[in-house]
Amino acid sequence: MAVIQGGLTAKILIMKRSKFLKLKWWDIVKGAIVAGVTTLITMFITMLNTGVFPTTWDDLKPMLIAALAAFLAYVLKNWLTNNEGKIAKPDNHKTVGVPDTTTGGREQVPDPPTTPDDQA
Numbered sequence: 001m002a003v004i005q006g007g008l009t010a011k012i013l014i015m016k017r018s019k020f021l022k023l024k025w026w027d028i029v030k031g032a033i034v035a036g037v038t039t040l041i042t043m044f045i046t047m048l049n050t051g052v053f054p055t056t057w058d059d060l061k062p063m064l065i066a067a068l069a070a071f072l073a074y075v076l077k078n079w080l081t082n083n084e085g086k087i088a089k090p091d092n093h094k095t096v097g098v099p100d101t102t103t104g105g106r107e108q109v110p111d112p113p114t115t116p117d118d119q120a
Contacts, residue, residue, distance in 0.1 A: 035071035
């Protein structure tokens with residue numbers, strides 16, 4: 001949580017990751033943003049090459065294909081990435097800062113090391 005002026009709080013979605021083979025709503029939103037930026041960059045490059053603002057279907061079609069490809073690549077990458085950012089690997093539930101749901105939110109404490117005197 002980030003504190004904003006006036007004491008308001010807002011969630012920061014920059015570093016949140018979806019679980020392996022799962023998507024969250026922000027994955028779709030961020031994918032749409034990537035697609036929009038890709039369209040703008042492609043449009044700018046087309047304008048530099050041709051000197052004309054793209055208005056015909058023949059001009060817009062490559063931009064829309066690039067935007068769709070960028071969206072699908074971003075969403076597919078997030079779908080195949082685990083909660084640590086590793087691609088095509090199952091989630092690690094013992095990640096620091098991520099509560100372990102199997103223990104009801106309680107932190108697991110390792111057993112103390114045993115010594116030969118304890119075994120007697």
